[in-house]
Amino acid sequence: MFxxxxxAHCPHTKGRCGCFHTPHGPVQTPRFMPVxxxxxxxxxxxxQLARTGAQMVLSNTYHxxxxxxxxxxxxxxxxxxxxxxxxxxxxxxxxxxVFSLGKLNKIDERGVVFRNPRDGRTIDMTPEHATNIxxxxxxxxxxxxxxxxxxxxxxxxxxxxxxxxxxxxxxCVNAHTRTDQALFGIVQGGCFPHLRRESARAVAAxxxxxxxxxxxxxxxxxxxxxxxxxxxxxxxxxDRPRYLMGIGTLREMAVAVANGIDLFDCVLPTRLGRHxxxxxxxxxxxxxxxxxxNDHTPLDPTCSCLACxxxxxxxxxxxxxxxxxxxxxxxxxxxxxxxxxxTNAMAQAIQEGCFSxxxxxxQEDSPAHHTW
Amino acid sequence: MFxxxxxAHCPHTKGRCGCFHTPHGPVQTPRFMPVxxxxxxxxxxxxQLARTGAQMVLSNTYHxxxxxxxxxxxxxxxxxxxxxxxxxxxxxxxxxxVFSLGKLNKIDERGVVFRNPRDGRTIDMTPEHATNIxxxxxxxxxxxxxxxxxxxxxxxxxxxxxxxxxxxxxxCVNAHTRTDQALFGIVQGGCFPHLRRESARAVAAxxxxxxxxxxxxxxxxxxxxxxxxxxxxxxxxxDRPRYLMGIGTLREMAVAVANGIDLFDCVLPTRLGRHxxxxxxxxxxxxxxxxxxNDHTPLDPTCSCLACxxxxxxxxxxxxxxxxxxxxxxxxxxxxxxxxxxTNAMAQAIQEGCFSxxxxxxQEDSPAHHTW
Numbered sequence: 001m002f003x004x005x006x007x008a009h010c011p012h013t014k015g016r017c018g019c020f021h022t023p024h025g026p027v028q029t030p031r032f033m034p035v036x037x038x039x040x041x042x043x044x045x046x047x048q049l050a051r052t053g054a055q056m057v058l059s060n061t062y063h064x065x066x067x068x069x070x071x072x073x074x075x076x077x078x079x080x081x082x083x084x085x086x087x088x089x090x091x092x093x094x095x096x097x098v099f100s101l102g103k104l105n106k107i108d109e110r111g112v113v114f115r116n117p118r119d120g121r122t123i124d125m126t127p128e129h130a131t132n133i134x135x136x137x138x139x140x141x142x143x144x145x146x147x148x149x150x151x152x153x154x155x156x157x158x159x160x161x162x163x164x165x166x167x168x169x170x171x172c173v174n175a176h177t178r179t180d181q182a183l184f185g186i187v188q189g190g191c192f193p194h195l196r197r198e199s200a201r202a203v204a205a206x207x208x209x210x211x212x213x214x215x216x217x218x219x220x221x222x223x224x225x226x227x228x229x230x231x232x233x234x235x236x237x238x239d240r241p242r243y244l245m246g247i248g249t250l251r252e253m254a255v256a257v258a259n260g261i262d263l264f265d266c267v268l269p270t271r272l273g274r275h276x277x278x279x280x281x282x283x284x285x286x287x288x289x290x291x292x293x294n295d296h297t298p299l300d301p302t303c304s305c306l307a308c309x310x311x312x313x314x315x316x317x318x319x320x321x322x323x324x325x326x327x328x329x330x331x332x333x334x335x336x337x338x339x340x341x342x343t344n345a346m347a348q349a350i351q352e353g354c355f356s357x358x359x360x361x362x363q364e365d366s367p368a369h370h371t372w
Numbered sequence: 373m374f375x376x377x378x379x380a381h382c383p384h385t386k387g388r389c390g391c392f393h394t395p396h397g398p399v400q401t402p403r404f405m406p407v408x409x410x411x412x413x414x415x416x417x418x419x420q421l422a423r424t425g426a427q428m429v430l431s432n433t434y435h436x437x438x439x440x441x442x443x444x445x446x447x448x449x450x451x452x453x454x455x456x457x458x459x460x461x462x463x464x465x466x467x468x469x470v471f472s473l474g475k476l477n478k479i480d481e482r483g484v485v486f487r488n489p490r491d492g493r494t495i496d497m498t499p500e501h502a503t504n505i506x507x508x509x510x511x512x513x514x515x516x517x518x519x520x521x522x523x524x525x526x527x528x529x530x531x532x533x534x535x536x537x538x539x540x541x542x543x544c545v546n547a548h549t550r551t552d553q554a555l556f557g558i559v560q561g562g563c564f565p566h567l568r569r570e571s572a573r574a575v576a577a578x579x580x581x582x583x584x585x586x587x588x589x590x591x592x593x594x595x596x597x598x599x600x601x602x603x604x605x606x607x608x609x610x611d612r613p614r615y616l617m618g619i620g621t622l623r624e625m626a627v628a629v630a631n632g633i634d635l636f637d638c639v640l641p642t643r644l645g646r647h648x649x650x651x652x653x654x655x656x657x658x659x660x661x662x663x664x665x666n667d668h669t670p671l672d673p674t675c676s677c678l679a680c681x682x683x684x685x686x687x688x689x690x691x692x693x694x695x696x697x698x699x700x701x702x703x704x705x706x707x708x709x710x711x712x713x714x715t716n717a718m719a720q721a722i723q724e725g726c727f728s729x730x731x732x733x734x735q736e737d738s739p740a741h742h743t744w
Contacts, residue, residue, distance in 0.1 A: 038690070038691075038694045038696060039687070039690065040691060040696050040698045042696065042697060042698070043697040043698060043701075044698065045420070045678060045682075045698060045701065045702075046682065047678070047682075048417075067690065067693060067694055068665065068686070068689075068690040068693070072665065072666060072686055072690070075666060075668060075686075076668050076684060076686060076687070077668075082684075082686075082687055082690075083683075083687065084682040084683050084687070293440065293444065294444060294447060296447060296448050296449075306417065306419070310417075310418065310419075310456040311455075311456050312448060312454075314440070314444060314447075314448060314454075315411070315448070315454055315455065315456070317440075318410070318411065318439065318440040318444070318454075319410075319412060321439060321440070322410045322439055324410055324412050324414065325414060325415040325697055325700065325701070326412045326414075326415060326416065326417060328697065329415075329417065329697070329701075330417075
């Protein structure tokens, strides 16, 4: 269980493709994972989700703890049964959300006390608690409870957060007892290269079945993020899946794959879909735009999703203009399919030895005009 | 084309079951038709719709004329191609909506002038115009442009509306030239039995491929509606499909089928779904209710819809509580399936000679406790 087989390496970059085995099936990497915050990928049925090519789906511990509560999910037989998704799943630890969404009351070595914005209730979250909740939820992969410092933060604050993250990781490892669930550690360190390297070594020392880079996509300049990935990617254990948290833009995924990253997640495709925006090639199209009114061609003729095979740009434009739910569903489906296809295409290029050639343009500044 | 074959009669009531043939396939009757106002059944993909058992889908001429406009739909190759639904379709004439939704400016023998609430534009709607729009939309069945008097209305007003409806029907018949589209006439007459009978005879005289009872479900007492159906059903041509417009509650459909009605439509199942309500047996359940929080059984174990086969009451409760779109989609799917199944069950009972026995309870006042 939780074997990671690497089937090919790119000869010119650190890119690799492989297969991560979980109790609910394989995850071919590199791969984009859609986010189902509250045990549902917004607006999409699990049947529809399966046809996007997504294999592993993410869900949020923080949100599920607040609603419906992990007991309800456990009673149902776990997250897979609760939401009707039989494929691989991953839960984040809630660390990011506690620090970004909760009304933080107190943070110390023991853990975090924060206020539930829904009902004002005070919640006490420790590494043990976050781990127990995730064991109750029962995803294939659980994430360690970390402290994600905001951007910008002082070196001292980031150092503190790293120290805490590493101490908490040990407590998560000790609390975690499910053998049918992998625990991944998370590298922090903000934009400080030496702290990132230190964190990578500290987390790698735990010899976990997978490892993540957290604390990116929190507002730092894109160049800093690329630097972190270039710097840290190669320091992580070669034989374990590497997951870059919260990233789902084409350029960033291409840069990350070239530096040995395997897994990605992002709310972007569904959030853009709900705002009427489609990802086509490297561009973002606002389907509300009048230029689509009489455009009876498929959204993206190269895409095999429901929106592109059964409907036209004019129809989706009409749905978005009319505030029809189906418009949001179709665009979300398309956008997820687009990102999954992009990571699939990178995997295939690595297999065929043409990754560095085919995907070099995507690592540059303005890849909007590129196709694949 | 547009043949209507009756395959069985109930020996004790006027109920019958049959098959109405259209260019896009057969419609087995009695049958409930879901409403796709703006060329989409709210929140449901056409693939999902097909699996509800719905065969014929309704769309609204008034709404489609305003957005996206019938030219766009015609350019796409008609309504079927535009929305990606290859089964039978019916468009209403817009008469009901012009009188109930539009800001009416003028009504005379020629037609209706009203203001488009979206952009304030003045629109001139005549029987010829309504027929031309429907020919552009290209559904299998078009409806005549009628005047639907509000409830309550004086006998004189209803008499005027009937006279106009009959004169307009003749103009619709003359304007209608598509041979791959059936035109149905509409019986009006409010709650005045003699006007209803007169209207039934006047509309029947046009010898159209189908006939509808309009102007019900406009606020009149249920008993009046039942009386109209009992009175008028038998006066309509035996060998043509009969369509009771705007009705989709179990009791009313059972009463109507017992009086020889074949087709129904109603926005109720999707509207209730969007408000978190499920139709189960003869009851309406609010899935937001806390009693479903830990209920891990299927919504309706007798139902084969996606919501009932893949998910639990607790999960749907969680989705509704979390304002997740999927909750609305699942409940809308279930509610449509429920009404289609109910009309299917009536058809089967007629076939098997047990309709009057099995469905008599549904024609009584409180059928909430009945199952089928």
